[in-house]
Amino acid sequence: MKKRISLICSLAVIAAIMVSAAIVTHAAAKKEPYKIGAIFSVTGRAAPLGTPEKEAAEMFIEEINKTGGVNGHKIELIIEDDGSEEGRAVMAAKKLVQKDKVLAVIGPSTSGNTLAIVKTFEESKTPLVSCAASVKIIEPVQKWVFNTPQTDRLAISKILNYLESKKIKKIAFINDSNAYGAGGRAEIENLAPQRGIQIVAKETFGGEDTDMTAQLTHIKGTDAQAIICWGTNPGPAVIARNAKQLGIKIPLIQSHGVANAKFLEIAGDGANGVVLPAGRLIVASQLPASDKQKKVLLKFKKSFQAKYKKDVDTFGGHAYDALNIVLGALKKSGADKTKLRAAIESTKGYVGTGGIYTYSATNHNGLSPEAFVMVNVVNGDWKLMK
Amino acid sequence: MTLTSQIIQYLLSGLVMGGSYALIALGFTIIYNGTNIINLAQGEFVMFGSMMMVTLTKADGLNMGIFPAFLVAVAATGLLALVFERLAIHPLRNADPISVIIVTIAASILMRGAAMLFWGKDAFPLAHFSGDKPIDIYGATILPQSFWVIGITLVVVVALIFYYKFTLTGKAMLACAVNKTAARLMGINVESMLMLSFVMSGMLGATAGIIIAPITLARYDMGMMLGLKGFCACILGGLGSSGGAIVGGLMLGVLESLGSGLISSQYKDAIAFMILLMVLFLRPQGLLPLKEMMMGQSRS
Numbered sequence: 001m002k003k004r005i006s007l008i009c010s011l012a013v014i015a016a017i018m019v020s021a022a023i024v025t026h027a028a029a030k031k032e033p034y035k036i037g038a039i040f041s042v043t044g045r046a047a048p049l050g051t052p053e054k055e056a057a058e059m060f061i062e063e064i065n066k067t068g069g070v071n072g073h074k075i076e077l078i079i080e081d082d083g084s085e086e087g088r089a090v091m092a093a094k095k096l097v098q099k100d101k102v103l104a105v106i107g108p109s110t111s112g113n114t115l116a117i118v119k120t121f122e123e124s125k126t127p128l129v130s131c132a133a134s135v136k137i138i139e140p141v142q143k144w145v146f147n148t149p150q151t152d153r154l155a156i157s158k159i160l161n162y163l164e165s166k167k168i169k170k171i172a173f174i175n176d177s178n179a180y181g182a183g184g185r186a187e188i189e190n191l192a193p194q195r196g197i198q199i200v201a202k203e204t205f206g207g208e209d210t211d212m213t214a215q216l217t218h219i220k221g222t223d224a225q226a227i228i229c230w231g232t233n234p235g236p237a238v239i240a241r242n243a244k245q246l247g248i249k250i251p252l253i254q255s256h257g258v259a260n261a262k263f264l265e266i267a268g269d270g271a272n273g274v275v276l277p278a279g280r281l282i283v284a285s286q287l288p289a290s291d292k293q294k295k296v297l298l299k300f301k302k303s304f305q306a307k308y309k310k311d312v313d314t315f316g317g318h319a320y321d322a323l324n325i326v327l328g329a330l331k332k333s334g335a336d337k338t339k340l341r342a343a344i345e346s347t348k349g350y351v352g353t354g355g356i357y358t359y360s361a362t363n364h365n366g367l368s369p370e371a372f373v374m375v376n377v378v379n380g381d382w383k384l385m386k
Numbered sequence: 387m388t389l390t391s392q393i394i395q396y397l398l399s400g401l402v403m404g405g406s407y408a409l410i411a412l413g414f415t416i417i418y419n420g421t422n423i424i425n426l427a428q429g430e431f432v433m434f435g436s437m438m439m440v441t442l443t444k445a446d447g448l449n450m451g452i453f454p455a456f457l458v459a460v461a462a463t464g465l466l467a468l469v470f471e472r473l474a475i476h477p478l479r480n481a482d483p484i485s486v487i488i489v490t491i492a493a494s495i496l497m498r499g500a501a502m503l504f505w506g507k508d509a510f511p512l513a514h515f516s517g518d519k520p521i522d523i524y525g526a527t528i529l530p531q532s533f534w535v536i537g538i539t540l541v542v543v544v545a546l547i548f549y550y551k552f553t554l555t556g557k558a559m560l561a562c563a564v565n566k567t568a569a570r571l572m573g574i575n576v577e578s579m580l581m582l583s584f585v586m587s588g589m590l591g592a593t594a595g596i597i598i599a600p601i602t603l604a605r606y607d608m609g610m611m612l613g614l615k616g617f618c619a620c621i622l623g624g625l626g627s628s629g630g631a632i633v634g635g636l637m638l639g640v641l642e643s644l645g646s647g648l649i650s651s652q653y654k655d656a657i658a659f660m661i662l663l664m665v666l667f668l669r670p671q672g673l674l675p676l677k678e679m680m681m682g683q684s685r686s
Binding site: 043045047048051174177203204205206208209210211213214215217218220221233234237238244245246247262265266268269 | 388389392395396399400402403502507508509510511518520522526527529598601602603605607608610611642643644646647648651652654655
């Protein structure tokens with residue numbers, strides 16, 4: 001009898017151990033975090049883009065994980081720095097896809113780096129939501145590649161609308177020699193003739209150039225009625241300063257690539273009078289209450305300000321939108337890359353910081369020219385143009 | 387804008403950039419003459435000088451006046467160059483010049499990285515020395531700062547000529563450049579001459595950075611490009627020759643500006659490097675080579 005009791009006891013103990021072990025493994029399986037990769041230019045030339053993107057992404061992940069993650073899974077964000085170099089972006093992409101086996105990647109910060117890694121994502125069948133703006137990223141549509149920033153084509157369309165309203169027929173175009181600048185140049189060369197606008201001067205500058213008076217002097221010698229500058233800081237700020245120095249009176253139109261506080265700081269007095277198409281973020285508080293994005297923008301601005309004690313910019317917004325779209329899709333699809341891609345493609349009416357996103361099989365950018373407003377600089381600050 | 391005033395504008399812009407290239411090239415020359423090495427960290431001295439200037443003059447920093455800050459920034463860069471010589475160059479005094487050159491590359495990466503951590507990755511504007519109201523010259527416009535750049539470059543060049551020709555230390559330094567062993571036998575303290583040449587070259591680099599940064603902005607990675615251009619200017623003028631450094635710098639600046647204005651801005655850097663290649667093919671000793679300068683000096 002005694003023997004039997006002890007046998008039952010030991011069986012019970014073994015059973016208990018097995019059950020608890022099963023519970024533990026089950027619980028562990030349930031808590032397995034979803035891995036998402038990110039590639040940003042935290043150092044190097046594009047650091048002013050990559051740094052706020054990294055910060056916004058980290059902030060967002062912290063918020064999500066505090067509220068329990070996605071479908072009970074925590075999100076693990078693996079951030080790689082590409083140093084603003086294409087080669088390092090390719091290495092980072094391969095590491096994230098092959099070694100970390102992430103479900104999706106957001107970034108990189110620049111168009112050049114994104115184009116360099118598109119192939120990796122197409123081949124490994126992993127969704128990529130880029131934070132870079134070039135049309136080349138999404139056209140022709142690549143099955144696995146999306147982006148969140150307003151593209152240069154939308155920006156150029158917005159600028160051409162503006163030029164038409166001002167009856168400007170002849171323009172000079174000056175662009176950064178990087179992928180972003182070249183993308184803008186290709187778009188204007190394509191779209192301007194359709195609207196009957198003539199490009200009378202085409203100039204370029206290098207991203208590390210510090211004096212653009214030669215290019216601007218050449219433009220001054222033509223009969224251009226406006227200058228359009230396409231590039232990312234600090235080049236366009238130098239152009240704004242040089243234009244003022246040379247006493248150029250025709251309007252200087254910049255791209256949305258300079259829509260950040262740093263441009264105002266380094267261009268100084270040169271910034272005043274500059275006109276540009278920009279996302280609504282920099283003029284969020286000036287928007288009418290009826291604007292759908294206003295609430296999202298103010299909330300994003302406030303939480304970024306609270307965490308990092310500095311103003312957020314458009315670039316942080318690109319990463320925030322990219323993550324939001326990926327996680328929104330992940331909620332529907334679960335941890336399956338093919339289903340996740342399909343879910344991203346079926347995103348509809350997501351109100352983000354960059355605009356209202358509706359992706360489709362033919363549109364992997366999801367935005368319309370309405371994502372932009374025209375802004376000018378008055379007394380060193382952004383002003384929403386009517 | 388007429389073509390004449392356009393060309394005046396190109397020449398003026400080119401001379402201003404060329405002036406700063408010339409100062410940087412002089413920094414290369416002084417160290418090359420003392421040690422037979424190319425100090426590829428020269429551009430970082432330029433960056434350090436202008437970034438120091440940012441810290442010293444910023445309203446929420448030390449808020450110093452421009453001229454005291456100028457002196458402090460130049461002195462600080464001289465000190466940095468001295469520390470660099472003691473820690474990185476002096477211990478390698480018996481090594482191959484090529485190993486030392488590689489060490490200077492390492493030092494430049496280190497300095498750039500440290501500057502990025504300390505000052506951040508953004509560009510900073512610097513106050514102009516005397517206002518930023520452009521001055522009109524025959525339809526071309528020039529910033530008052532440009533006069534400072536050209537003026538200070540001239541003053542530095544004249545001071546250097548005076549130093550080399552009329553002071554004992556200057557002559558001793560030249561002697562080290564010609565023949566180190568002979569100089570030592572004549573009782574010249576070669577080691578302190580080398581230290582001095584680093585300090586001077588650091589100070590020259592800082593001066594170039596400080597006078598040009600109000601026009602071009604100061605940034606942690608500005609040194610690399612400026613250093614490269616300064617090095618091109620050296621080769622163009624003849625490596626090791628001070629006159630060559632100045633002529634090379636000014637020529638490079640003017641050609642770059644004329645090239646991008648009149649031919650195409652797309653080929654701006656290509657034009658500069660093509661001229662450099664042509665000089666290397668046709669006249670590898672440079673435009674004003676050291677030997678001819680030295681002979682000129684021995685004759686005078």
